[in-house]
Amino acid sequence: MVILSILSKWRNCKRNIQADIQAVFDRDPAARTTLEIILTYSGIHALWSHRFAHFLYRHKAFLLARMVSQVSRFFTGIEIHPGASIGKGVFIDHGMGVVIGETCEIGDYVTIFQGVTLGGTGKEKGKRHPTLEDHVMVSSGAKILGSIRVGRCAKIGAGSVVLRDVPANSTVVGVPGRVVVQDGIRVQADMDHVNIPDPVAEMFRSIQDEIAALKMEVEWLKRHTGGKSSDDSQSLQHIE
Missing domain, CATH: 1.20.5 (Single alpha-helices involved in coiled-coils or other helix-helix interfaces)
Incomplete structure (x- = not known):
């Protein structure tokens, strides 16, 4: 039983690694080879370090998990609390200045650009950070704060400050963030984070x-x- 459990975890880990690498190929036209991605992409390094730190965190090795997290932050410029839950195929592009809080939940195939903050709004306990569903795209410098939910395939414009739930298939821009597109045209989690309506x-x-x-x-x-x-x-x- 122990051997089967280890094999199952190894298969899941392998699938996650493959999905992470494929996500870079799919969403970064500058990516050329698998070796280049493994050696030079800080977003990949931060994600893989986080998966190890998260494993330690779930097994209550809190201090060691935080140490791994801080070492990763030092080398990548990306701060991910080991308690955060992150799905497969997540792409952190460039990533410098990205902050992801302890109770964040990030789904599969999410795209996060540099300077993004997924943070809390105070000192409350429990779930206090955002939940991002599958295929969400968060553009450069956006701040998503509090225990809110960003629906599937939503797009958050650059520099937006989001304080309320975001419906699926919608586009949010501004400070505070306002929904400017919803369901009229299906919003795909693509890389066009420039041509977004300005209210x-x-x-x-x-x-x-x-x-x-x-x-x-x-x-x-x-x-x-x-x-x-x-x-x-x-x-x-x-x-x-």
Whole structure:
């Protein structure tokens, strides 16, 4: 039974390693060979170190798990608490400055870019960090804070601050984060984290359109009143 358990864990570990490497090939056009990925990708190093630290953490070797985590942080610039749960095929691109909290749950085939924080909002106990479902993409500098859930295939725009649950197949941008696309067109977890709608820019465009319409109305009134309103005409006649 012990041997079978060890073999089963080894098969799972092997599948996870293969999925991690394949995720880099699928989502990074700069990746050339498996050896290059294994030797030079800090995201891969951080993930594999985390899997070992997480194993120690689950077996209550908390101090040793934290030591492994901190050594990995020193070499990769990616801080993952050993208590975090991370699925297979996760891709941390570049990764410098990424922080993943203790009670985070990250599903399969998630993409995380540099500077992302998956953090808490206070000193509360229990589940206090986000849950990311499968195929989520979190763009550069985004902050997802608190015990919230980001639905499957959601996209978080660069620099967004997300404080509430995000529905599946949706796109979130802004501070605080707002859903700007949901279900109208299925959002795939692709690599296009630039061409995302900007709600602030859309609001300014709406204001500009209203100003333009008001200018047209004022010009029309000027043409039909000789440039003066009836009240202005009466005032001028009274003065004369």
